[in-house]
Amino acid sequence: MTAKAKVEEPQALADVSVSLWVRLLESHNLMLAELRRRFVPGRGGAATLPRFDLLANLIREDGQTLAALSRRMLVTAGNVTGLVDRAERDGLVERRADPEDRRLSRVFLKKKGRALITSLLPRHAAHVADLLAGLDAKERRELRRLLGKLRGSFTSHDSEAAVS
Amino acid sequence: MTAKAKVEEPQALADVSVSLWVRLLESHNLMLAELRRRFVPGRGGAATLPRFDLLANLIREDGQTLAALSRRMLVTAGNVTGLVDRAERDGLVERRADPEDRRLSRVFLKKKGRALITSLLPRHAAHVADLLAGLDAKERRELRRLLGKLRGSFTSHDSEAAVS
DNA sequence: CTCCGACCCTTTACACATCAATGATTGAGG
DNA sequence: CCTCAATCATTGATGTGTAAAGGGTCGGAG
Secondary structure: OOOOOOOOOHHHHHHHHHHHHHHHHHHHHHHHHHHHHHHOOOOOOOOOHHHHHHHHHHHHOOOEEHHHHHHHHOOOHHHHHHHHHHHHHOOOEEEEEOOOOOOOEEEEEOHHHHHHHHHHHHHHHHHHHHHOOOOOHHHHHHHHHHHHHHHHHHHHHHHHHHHO | OOOOOOOOOHHHHHHHHHHHHHHHHHHHHHHHHHHHHHHOOOOOOOOOHHHHHHHHHHHHOOOEEHHHHHHHHOOOHHHHHHHHHHHHHOOOEEEEEOOOOOOOEEEEEOHHHHHHHHHHHHHHHHHHHHHOOOOOHHHHHHHHHHHHHHHHHHHHHHHHHHHO
16 A cells, blocks of 8 residues: 655665575575585485585586685685585595795595596586576576575675775 | 566476575675674673573563473574573573462563663664675565565465365 | 695584473363 | 373584784885
């Protein structure tokens, strides 16, 4: 009731925004939980999602430094240290010193790690596609576009914040 | 150009889906990081986001059981135990035994916890609205709608999965 | 050359999250 | 009454995440 499209009051704007944020959080959490459920317990090659992310980054470009992985995965350097520690312990990757810059430690896929991520990637894609089946193709494209714009608004926002 | 709505190839569908999922993940992570950055260091009353979530649930309905909180917050019961432990340690909430069912432990806000969440809620809403300012009102409504539909498709999906 | 800021990685302490196992309690049926 | 399945909360082991401090290395300014 009442005329539509009147000037939005700050309160209403905040409410819609918080509701949007809650839905983003819940979609993320539910999807993550469902992916985990389909992934981990399945015998054969299993991997946690952060480990999957690490390996997927390495198959795209092998021999990245920890700092590069930290930036791409949007996590802290300390986190990557632990992630690589455990993956190395399990024989999936190995650190190699950079001969030119002794600060750097580069991470390389080992045979076992390459085999694992190769087998996981298509399964992962199929699961994701299946989980998004609740939206039709047009909605998926639109959602993808809006999320892309949202993400973009952050990265630019961040650089501004870093400068100011 | 080209006729629209041709049959999508599975590969393309998966690619769009994975890209959508990556954007959802990144939007979530970036927004979470920015919220954390604005929240925690700010002096006065600070709280981590899970703690914020706990308190926000309690102010909506005080005296919930741990199991109810677990369901609402989409986390495991064991996690809620620790969350409440720490909040109780810090004097924000307290456990009280349910007189009718000795299995239950109900969580109540203490004065300090109520004051904290009351002061945090409007700040949180303002930050969220600010972070979504990269989208115009129409886009926010559409994004909110699509995320709602996506989330809904999970919960129904879950019940099916539980049955099958 | 020497200093010094910048960068890279690690470590520590802590919070959060899962899963699986456990003990306590309840309620329903036999 | 008694058993037994279901529910609730906790615990322990492990993984993931942050922030902050610290040590090693590099490269440029003096």
